[in-house]
Amino acid sequence: MSANKITGGKTIDIVKNLPRINLANLRPNPGATKNETHRGHGMHGGNKSGRGHKGERQRGNRPRLGFEGGQTPFYLVIPKYGYNANHSRRPQYPPFSLRKLQYLIDLGRIDTTQPIDLTQLVNSRGVAIQPLKRDYGIQLVDEGADIFCAKVNLEVQVASEKAIAAIERNGGVITTSFYDPRSLQVLIKPVPFFISGQPIPKRMLPGEDLLPYYTDANHRGYLADQDQVQAARLALAKKYGYSLPDITKDELFDMLAQRKDPRQIFFGLSPGWVVNMEDKKILKPTDEKVLQYYGS
Amino acid sequence: MAASILSRRTAVLFDITKLNSQINFLPAVVQQIANYNPRPLWLNIKNPYIPDKSNEKTPDWQKTDKYDRKRFGRYGQASGVDPAQLWPSHAQLEEMIGEEREWHPPLQVMLGNIAAKEKERTAKRMEREKIIAANMAKMPKMIADWKKQKQETKQKQKEEKVKRERLLAEATERFGHAVDPRSAKFKEMVAEIEKEEKKKRKLLKRKKREDDAGLSPAAAESSQ
Numbered sequence: 241m242s243a244n245k246i247t248g249g250k251t252i253d254i255v256k257n258l259p260r261i262n263l264a265n266l267r268p269n270p271g272a273t274k275n276e277t278h279r280g281h282g283m284h285g286g287n288k289s290g291r292g293h294k295g296e297r298q299r300g301n302r303p304r305l306g307f308e309g310g311q312t313p314f315y316l317v318i319p320k321y322g323y324n325a326n327h328s329r330r331p332q333y334p335p336f337s338l339r340k341l342q343y344l345i346d347l348g349r350i351d352t353t354q355p356i357d358l359t360q361l362v363n364s365r366g367v368a369i370q371p372l373k374r375d376y377g378i379q380l381v382d383e384g385a386d387i388f389c390a391k392v393n394l395e396v397q398v399a400s401e402k403a404i405a406a407i408e409r410n411g412g413v414i415t416t417s418f419y420d421p422r423s424l425q426v427l428i429k430p431v432p433f434f435i436s437g438q439p440i441p442k443r444m445l446p447g448e449d450l451l452p453y454y455t456d457a458n459h460r461g462y463l464a465d466q467d468q469v470q471a472a473r474l475a476l477a478k479k480y481g482y483s484l485p486d487i488t489k490d491e492l493f494d495m496l497a498q499r500k501d502p503r504q505i506f507f508g509l510s511p512g513w514v515v516n517m518e519d520k521k522i523l524k525p526t527d528e529k530v531l532q533y534y535g536s
Numbered sequence: 537m538a539a540s541i542l543s544r545r546t547a548v549l550f551d552i553t554k555l556n557s558q559i560n561f562l563p564a565v566v567q568q569i570a571n572y573n574p575r576p577l578w579l580n581i582k583n584p585y586i587p588d589k590s591n592e593k594t595p596d597w598q599k600t601d602k603y604d605r606k607r608f609g610r611y612g613q614a615s616g617v618d619p620a621q622l623w624p625s626h627a628q629l630e631e632m633i634g635e636e637r638e639w640h641p642p643l644q645v646m647l648g649n650i651a652a653k654e655k656e657r658t659a660k661r662m663e664r665e666k667i668i669a670a671n672m673a674k675m676p677k678m679i680a681d682w683k684k685q686k687q688e689t690k691q692k693q694k695e696e697k698v699k700r701e702r703l704l705a706e707a708t709e710r711f712g713h714a715v716d717p718r719s720a721k722f723k724e725m726v727a728e729i730e731k732e733e734k735k736k737r738k739l740l741k742r743k744k745r746e747d748d749a750g751l752s753p754a755a756a757e758s759s760q
Contacts, residue, residue, distance in 0.1 A: 365572075434609060435606075435609040435610055436605065436606055436609050437604075437605035437606055437607070437608040437609030437610075437617075437622055438605055438609075438622070439622060439623055444640055445640065445642075445643055445646070447646075448646050448649060448650055451643075451646055451647070451650060452650060455647070463643070512623070514619070514622050514623075516608070516609065516612050517609070517612075518581060518609075518610065518611055518612035518614070519612035519613055521612075523619050523622070525623050527623065529626060529629055530623050530624070530629065533629055533632065533633060
C-alpha cells in the first residue's frame with residue numbers, strides 16, 4: 241500500500257485506517273530468520289544425534305563441571321577472601337517471623353500461657369534448627385509486626401528492634417539469650433538427650449564477640465541489667481509511639497516474669513540433674529565437687 | 537508445660553495419655569494444644585539387654601561409661617546401672633574444670649577484656665585525631681609558605697631568563713654573531729662581566745663608607 245496509489249489522500253490517513261498492530265500483523269523481514277537445524281527423525285535422533293564425533297563428548301564420559309584437564313581449576317585457584325572468608329565458621333541464625341509465630345499461636349500449636357522457648361517452637365514444628373550447621377538459634381524478624389497481637393513471654397537468640405517493639409506493645413516480654421552448640425542441641429531435642437542418660441550440662445557464656453550484644457539492654461540481652469531493660473522498654477515505646485502496658489498488673493505476670501538463669505537450659509531443671517524418662521524420676525547429684533561444678 | 541511438649545508417641549509409650557484427656561473435655565475455643573500422629577518409637581523396655589562386663593566376648597564399646605549411661609537413660613533402674621556412675625568422676629571433673637578455666641573465662645574477666653580493647657581502640661583513634669588536628673592547624677601557614685615558595689621560584693626563573701637573554705645580547709654585540717651559551721668564549725665573557733660588576737659594587741661600597749664616615753664626623757662636628 242503506497243501513497244502513490246491513492247490520489248488526493250495522505251499517508252497518515254491510510255495509517256489511521258489500518259488495523260491495530262498485533263502479533264498477527266507482524267512478520268520479520270525476508271532473510272532475517274533462518275531455520276534451526278534440528279536433529280534427524282531417524283532412530284535415536286538420526287546419525288550422531290547432536291553428540292559430536294567420537295571421544296568423551298559422543299560417549300558421554302566428560303569429566304565433572306569445572307575440571308580443566310588436570311590444571312588447577314579456576315574455582316580452586318582463586319582463594320577465599322573478604323565477603324566469603326570463614327563463611328563456614330560464622331554463627332547462623334535462621335529467621336523466624338512474627339507472622340509465623342502468630343500463625344502457630346492461632347492454630348494452637350504454641351501455648352501462650354507458658355513461656356515460649358526454642359524447645360516449644362521446635363516441638364510445634366515451627367522452626368527447624370541444625371546446630372551442626374553452625375546454627376546458634378533463631379532471629380526474630382519483624383515481618384508481620386503490624387498483625388501481631390499475642391501476649392507472650394518469648395526467648396530468642398537475636399531480635400530486631402521492631403520485633404521487640406511489636407512484642408512489648410502487646411504486653412509481652414522478650415529476651416535474647418545465648419546457647420552454645422551443645423546446649424542448643426540439648427534444648428531443641430530434650431527427650432533424646434534425656435534418654436542418653438547424661439546430666440544436664442550448664443550453658444556456657446557467649447564469647448567476647450557476642451558478649452556486647454547480650455549485655456545490651458536495647459537488645460533485651462539476658463545478661464543485661466534489669467533496670468536498664470525497663471528504661472529501654474519505655475524508650476522504645478516512645479520511639480515507636482505506643483503506650484507500654486504495665487505487665488505487673490497482668491494476671492499472667494508470674495509467667496511473664498519467668499526468666500532462665502544464665503547457666504540454665506530448661507525452666508525448672510538445673511544443670512547437673514539427670515532426668516530419667518522410663519522411671520519418671522529426676523536424679524540430683526550429692527557429691528560436693530560435682531555440685532560445685534554444676535552450681536558455678 | 538509437660539503435656540504440651542511431649543508428643544503423643546512418648547505419651548503412649550510412657551503411659552501418660554491421661555494428662556491430655558483432661559484437656560479434651562474443655563471447649564474447643566479454650567483447647568490450645570494440637571496433637572500429632574508420629575511414627576511409633578520401637579523401644580524394647582520390657583527385656584533390657586544387660587552386657588556381661590567380665591566376659592571377653594562382649595565388645596569393648598559395651599563396657600564403656602557412655603554405654604552405661606545410655607542404658608540407664610533407656611531402661612531406668614531396670615538396667616542395673618549404679619546412678620552414681622552417671623556423673624563425671626573426680627578425675628574427669630578436674631579435667632573439665634581445667635578446660636573451662638582455660639577456654640571459658642568468667643563474665644567479669646571477659647567484660648574487662650572488652651573494656652580494655654575498647655579503651656585501646658579509642659586511645660589510638662584520639663592519638664591519630666590529635667595528630668590530624670595539629671597538622672590541620674599548621675595547614676594555612678604551610679599553604680602560604682608553599683605559595684610563596686612557588687612564587688619565588690617563578691620569580692627566580694624569570695630573572696634567570698632575563699639575565700640569560702641580556703648576556704646573550706651582550707655576547708652577540710661583542711662577538712658580532714650568535715654565540716652558543718655553552719661555548720668557552722661565552723663563559724669567558726660571562727666571567728669578565730662578573731668581574732666588572734664586582735669592581736663596580738666594591739667602588740660603590742667604598743663610596744658609601746666614605747660618605748658615611750664623612751657624614752658622621754661632619755654630623756659630630758655640627759652637633760658639637
